[in-house]
Amino acid sequence: MEEASREYKLEDTALQIRKIGNSVGVILPKELLARLNLKEGDKFYPVEQPDGSLRLSPFNPKHARTMEIARQVMHEYRDTFAALAK
Numbered sequence: 001m002e003e004a005s006r007e008y009k010l011e012d013t014a015l016q017i018r019k020i021g022n023s024v025g026v027i028l029p030k031e032l033l034a035r036l037n038l039k040e041g042d043k044f045y046p047v048e049q050p051d052g053s054l055r056l057s058p059f060n061p062k063h064a065r066t067m068e069i070a071r072q073v074m075h076e077y078r079d080t081f082a083a084l085a086k
Contacts, residue, residue, distance in 0.1 A: 010035075 015026045033039065038058075047055045074081065 010032070013029060013032060015028070017024050017026055028036075028038070038044070042058070043060075044056050044058045045060050047057050047061055049055055
């Protein structure tokens, strides 16, 4: 990790919603982008937490849930899948 990104203090950062063309957006400081290992065009997803806060994650929660269900099905029917693979 770069020295600058280690020294970056997230709690000192206030993000502001700004007008960008016909939309609104949040500009992320380059230090925060470096700390999160993000670049222009990357996607991340808002995930509401039980306490009402918001977590930003590079992982799509819908995809993660789908994969969890797929793993459960594959485990439950592993004998069937093994027989079909023969």
